[in-house]
Amino acid sequence: MSTTKRNGGASFLRSLLNAWSWLFLILILAFFEIYAQTQTGSTFLFRVYNLQSISVAASQILLLALGLTLVIVAGHIDLSIAFSTGFAAVAMALVVRAAGDDPGLAMVLLALIVGLLAAGIVGVVNGWLVAHLDVPSFIGTLGTYGIARGAALIVAGGATVSIRSDTVRSFGNGEIWLFPIPVVIAAVLAIGCHYLLAHTRFGAHTYALGANRASVERAGVDVKRHLMLLFIISALTAGIGGLIYTGRFSAGAANAGEPILLYAVAAVFIGGASLTGGQGTISGTVIGAFIIAVIQFGLVFSGLPPYWQFVAVGLVIIVAVLVDQSKHRVTGDRS
Amino acid sequence: MTALLEVKNLKKRFGGNEAVKDVNFEVNAGECVVLAGDNGAGKSTVIKMISGVYTPTAGTVHLNGELLTGKSPEAVRxxxxxxxxxxxALADNLDPGLNxxxxxxxxxxxxxxxxxxxKKMREDAARVMKSLGITxxxxxxxxxEMSGGQRQAIALARAIHWQAGLVIMDEPTAALGVPEQREVMALIERMKQQGVGIILISHNLPDIFAAAxxxxxxxxxxxxxxxxxDETNDEEVVRMMMGATL
Structure with missing residues (x-):
């Protein structure tokens, strides 16, 4: 009812809650470093190989999570990214394979474009379902999750499409200075998505859409077109993840993105997004992806059974939601 | 003197039901006209015909002598x-500038x-809201994070900043507490001083008499x-609302 009064304590607590994911990331890095120093006399953090492995794992998650962040900020969800990734990976691999052993650069480029188009189709269908047919995005993209999965398996003949191409292999495994190419691509896309969400009218409309659809509609924004674009962006970033998968493993697999879906969704929510929309940032999602990647790699590194990663990531998701709720309590939001 | 807004012989039929039969009124610049009436009296239908959401079955709406009837809501705005x-229609998660x-x-x-x-958008928002007496x-x-009155001021700032000559407010105090209702009444007063014409929809008698x-x-x-x-009272207005045409 009344104006929110901010006192010192609450605003300190609030900045603490806003920064919790950073603190948490530092905490787990410190944990694994101390573990390495005391248990094995080695280092966790100060070895290039470890940092590269963590970054590659984080970039895999990010390629699904970046576009998803935009969709979630707008108050929707995209589950089909798991198989936009797989569909793109398979489509790319099929084109490379059809070109024979060691195809030229032109064929590889064509394969990349075909892979992106395959993912783009999934995005257009999602956008059409949600924007024009008013299908709730959870249901609509669950449908296309199944359709894209089936389509990828059908065109792949139910198997992994393996290829032989040095060009493709170096695309997925090369390094630019010390940075693996997948990491460089994910970083460039992260900067692009950050710019889009934080600094453009498109981003402002995305936040407004997540908070109150009527506000953007009455402001004369073409909401249908906006939703369509969001789902296309989401499918394309996931599709790029599929292209990198094919590059890294010299094979296109329909289930390339499936194990990452949960982590991508988790990264977005750990990064401060809300299921109801209207909040979330790309930098938050990047931190979220790194938290998960550090947990994944750190558990393998420390010799614990890797299955603990599922437990650990699950716990972090729940903590993220609890933090978000207490944030609302501290600020006394009206929403 | 020609009126800012002229509503003439407005009529709207939905199937066999004539929601608005024949409505005429004018609004001058800097004047607040209250549309009062019970539920189903046709208030919402009338404002939707003015704002372009509904096309009237018959009749005309003129703003500054320009015919608006048949235009889209966007064109009317x-x-x-x-x-x-x-x-x-505020985006609650954005600052006043972006709103x-x-x-x-x-x-x-x-x-x-x-x-x-x-920065520029925030400054503009703060400046326009200050002209409405809201810091x-x-x-x-x-x-x-803002109060009901401040939020109302942002919505009104939007109208002023984009130089609306006429603002239609639909039950602006319905969801507010008493102090905030006063804030809104003060806002209406300042809008009038800036020469804006106002149509206020209300069935709250104290509001009606305070603003109109x-x-x-x-x-x-x-x-x-x-x-x-000043030439009527609660009783007469209620009697008219109940349908005793005088």
């Missing part, structure tokens, strides 16, 4: 009529790329009577 709905400019954001170029000019404590804070320069009472789709607040 561009012509200078802003409608403020009960829910205000003021929603759909018409301004950017500045940095190395050829457009970047939202949040924003933290111009960067999302509007959900003229009261247009609707009952069953027709104008049951037009009164100045």
């Amino acid at each position: 561009n012509a200078g009529i802003e409608t403020i709905y009960q829910d205000l 003021l400019y929603l759909g018409r954001e301004i950017s500045r170029r940095v190395m050829g790329l457009p970047f939202l000019d949040r 924003v404590p933290d111009p960067a804070a999302p509007v959900r 320069d003229r009261i247009v009472v609707l009952a069953r789709g027709v104008v049951a009577g037009v009164r100045r607040p």
Whole structure:
């Protein structure tokens, strides 16, 4: 009812809650470093190989999570990214394979474009379902999750499409200075998505859409077109993840993105997004992806059974939601 | 003197039901006209015909002599009529600046790329709201942290900033506490001083008498009577609302 009064304590607590994911990331890095120093006399953090492995794992998650962040900020969800990734990976691999052993650069480029188009189709269908047919995005993209999965398996003949191409292999495994190419691509896309969400009218409309659809509609924004674009962006970033998968493993697999879906969704929510929309940032999602990647790699590194990663990531998701709720309590939001 | 807004012989039929039979009234610049009436009297239908949401079955709407009948809601807004709905249509997670400019954001170029000019939009919002007598404590804070009166001021700032000549307010005090209702009444007064014409929809009698320069009472789709607040009283207005055409 009344104006929110901010006192010192609450605003300190609030900045603490806003920064919790950073603190948490530092905490787990410190944990694994101390573990390495005391248990094995080695280092966790100060070895290039470890940092590269963590970054590659984080970039895999990010390629699904970046576009998803935009969709979630707008108050929707995209589950089909798991198989936009797989569909793109398979489509790319099929084109490379059809070109024979060691195809030229032109064929590889064509394969990349075909892979992106395959993912783009999934995005257009999602956008059409949600924007024009008013299908709730959870249901609509669950449908296309199944359709894209089936389509990828059908065109792949139910198997992994393996290829032989040095060009493709170096695309997925090369390094630019010390940075693996997948990491460089994910970083460039992260900067692009950050710019889009934080600094453009498109981003402002995305936040407004997540908070109150009527506000953007009455402001004369073409909401249908906006939703369509969001789902296309989401499918394309996931599709790029599929292209990198094919590059890294010299094979296109329909289930390339499936194990990452949960982590991508988790990264977005750990990064401060809300299921109801209207909040979330790309930098938050990047931190979220790194938290998960550090947990994944750190558990393998420390010799614990890797299955603990599922437990650990699950716990972090729940903590993220609890933090978000207490944030609302501290600020006394009206929403 | 020609009126700012002229509503003539407005009629709206939905199938066999004549929701609005024959409505005439005028609004002058700097004047607040209250449309009063019971539920189903035709108030919402009339304002939707003015704002372009409904096309009238017959009759005309003129703003500054320009015919608006048949234009789209967007064209009507561009012509200078802003409608403020009960829910205000604010994006609660954005600051007042972005809410003021929603759909018409301004950017500045940095190395050829457009970047939202949040600072300029915040300053403009603070300035327009100040002209309405409202100080924003933290111009960067999302509007959900603001009071009902401040939020109403943002919606009104949007109308003023985009130079609406006429503002339609639909039950602006319905969801507010008493102090905030007073804030809104003060806002209406300042809008009038800036020469803006106002149509206020209300069935709250104290509000009606506090804000109105003229009261247009609707009952069953027709104008049951037009009164100045100083020449009538609660009882007569209620009687007209109930349909006793005088």
